[in-house]
Amino acid sequence: MQLNDILEQYPKHETLRDGTPVAVRPLKATDEKAFHAFFCALPETERLLFKHRVTEPKVIREWCKKIDYGRILPLLVLDGKQIIGDASLHQTLGGWKRHIGRISVAVHPAYRQRGVATLLVRELIDVARNVGLEKLEAEFMGEQEGARRAFAGLGFRELLRLPDYARDMQALPHDYVLMGRELKTDEEFTAAGD
Numbered sequence: 001m002q003l004n005d006i007l008e009q010y011p012k013h014e015t016l017r018d019g020t021p022v023a024v025r026p027l028k029a030t031d032e033k034a035f036h037a038f039f040c041a042l043p044e045t046e047r048l049l050f051k052h053r054v055t056e057p058k059v060i061r062e063w064c065k066k067i068d069y070g071r072i073l074p075l076l077v078l079d080g081k082q083i084i085g086d087a088s089l090h091q092t093l094g095g096w097k098r099h100i101g102r103i104s105v106a107v108h109p110a111y112r113q114r115g116v117a118t119l120l121v122r123e124l125i126d127v128a129r130n131v132g133l134e135k136l137e138a139e140f141m142g143e144q145e146g147a148r149r150a151f152a153g154l155g156f157r158e159l160l161r162l163p164d165y166a167r168d169m170q171a172l173p174h175d176y177v178l179m180g181r182e183l184k185t186d187e188e189f190t191a192a193g194d
């Protein structure tokens with residue numbers, strides 16, 4: 001399936017576990033301010049473990065300017081105009097990891113434990129399957145236990161753990177944990193009765 005056809009399904013309107021109506025759609029260039037506000041709302045202790053300095057406006061500006069859904073598909077959950085969750089599907093488009101997508105996710109602290117991450121990751125699993133990826137992976141630092149539990153509930157398992165392999169934004173060492181899952185095609189699902 002072509003990515004453009006998949007993207008035409010958005011925005012999707014969903015309801016969180018507590019009944020909150022939300023919209024799910026890809027990031028747009030005009031989201032810059034709301035996207036920056038979303039990252040600023042995350043606790044500093046969590047941001048230290050991120051790969052990018054997400055409170056710097058220029059980082060978010062670049063992301064919003066250089067949108068290329070085929071390479072990075074950032075999918076948002078919105079409550080009205082507020083961004084409350086973000087998950088991205090990263091593809092390498094060539095090379096020996098071209099069949100593997102990588103997913104990362106973050107949810108606004110006020111909206112946690114209501115199924116936002118589950119909703120986003122499930123959407124991206126479907127997208128990944130539909131664009132023909134065969135595997136998904138997600139990278140974590142040792143301390144991101146809640147996140148690993150969320151991914152475990154979505155079919156990911158721990159593939160690798162390297163003690164003190166990663167460095168946070170303050171250069172402190174952390175365990176690196178790689179989780180992954182296989183993606184079955186729709187035909188395989190039907191055949192397996194899954």
Ligand SMILES: CC(C)(COP(=O)(O)OP(=O)(O)OC[C@H]1O[C@@H](n2cnc3c(N)ncnc32)[C@H](O)[C@@H]1OP(=O)(O)O)[C@@H](O)C(=O)NCCC(=O)NCCS
Nearest residue numbers: 104105106107112113114115116117118144146147149150
């Ligand atoms: C991890 C994170 C994305 C979870 O978001 P969320 O919307 O609260 O997750 P969900 O409500 O979909 O939870 C799904 C499951 O994950 C597990 N889970 C989520 N947060 C958890 C936590 N803090 N502690 C333990 N388990 C947790 C639970 O098993 C939960 O299922 P349940 O609600 O049926 O018990 C969110 O806490 C976050 O943004 N953390 C900071 C960023 C991060 O660590 N990202 C991961 C790197 S890719």
